Amino acid sequence: MIWLVVALIVGVSYLLGTIPSGLLISKSQGIDIREHGSKNIGATNVWRTMGKRWGLFAFLCDTFKGWLAVIIGVSLAAHFATTIQLPHGHTEVKYLPPDYAGIAAALGCIMGHNFPIWLGFKGGKGVATSLGVIIGMMPLVSLVIFAIWGIVLKLSRYVSLASIVAALSLPIAVVVLLMFGPSHGWASVHGWGNFYFAVVAATMVFKRHTANIKRLLAGTELRFGDPKPVAAAETAPEPPTQEPPLS
Structure with missing residues (x-):
């Protein structure tokens, strides 16, 4: 039963981690962040490409989903605690300890952020999401x-x-x-x-x-x-025009 709870926590946390905050934010502004800057969907690339406001928003969203994954994971572990009847009227409660529930949720969420199934397993670098799960744990x-x-x-x-x-x-x-x-x-x-x-x-x-x-x-x-580097084609000097040979 406990291993089923672990699998549930990891699965739910992974799906939560796959929410591509940076990509959704950029799409809301008519931009695909995967085509700009480092092409990473993380908050740093959003900040550099779209500015401080949107970059900070992406950072907070990625941090929040990490924290939320831990909170949900611990809650699921408590919800699926099992009471076992023992002889002489005694009972024993089988449950996944909160620490381990948090660890399972944290790893699932970070893996979801770094390797989202919806984006061909090409996600962010997991810094903000890692901070979020650590806040929760x-x-x-x-x-x-x-x-x-x-x-x-x-x-x-x-x-x-x-x-x-x-x-x-x-x-x-x-x-x-x-x-x-x-x-x-x-x-x-x-x-x-x-x-x-x-x-x-x-x-x-x-x-x-x-x-x-x-x-x-x-x-x-x-x-x-x-400043972001300008493309080489834009900065390269124009080649000198050749004069026609004298006749």
């Missing part, structure tokens, strides 16, 4: 990671570098709170399953930024706020 960790992301972005003006550093900081933040954090309340982190999830989520973000890493090393990555 570990609120204090999400604040720490968002602060790291903001500091690196402020200092470097590279969105990709900020996302990579924040992702790699996630397992470290989880370990610190597991070992030294509060044991109860919104700031607490319970169970090493959250650490293993953090490692998987960080790895996924890192791998989705492979092309960005190559551009960072080559010095060709765009900084946040830099």
Whole structure:
């Protein structure tokens, strides 16, 4: 029964994650974001292509669906809890613990965002959605990671570098709170399953930024706020006109 609940949570979360916020926002304005900029449906490309307002809206939508997936996953686990009658009038409740329900929902939603079936499995990079699921699972960790992301972005003006550093900081933040954090309340982190999830989520973000890493090393990555490069055909000088040979 528990494995059926896990499958249900992952399936529902995956479908929620496949909602292409950036693409829907761009389509509402008569633009296909897949044909502009980096051709990615994520919030960064929406921001660069359509401006701050729409980029921020896409970021919030992707973050919200990650948070919502965790909330729904935990609720489904509680709803399908099973009570088993034991001898001598005792009962036992079989259920998927909230931590593991949140992990199942988080992974399903991130996979849905990164690899949406509706778009040929070509989705975003999962940064905003990952932040959303972490908000739902570990609120204090999400604040720490968002602060790291903001500091690196402020200092470097590279969105990709900020996302990579924040992702790699996630397992470290989880370990610190597991070992030294509060044991109860919104700031607490319970169970090493959250650490293993953090490692998987960080790895996924890192791998989705492979092309960005190559551009960072080559010095060709765009900084946040830099103008989009003009097509080479538009910037290339016109070839000199040849004079007819003298006769």
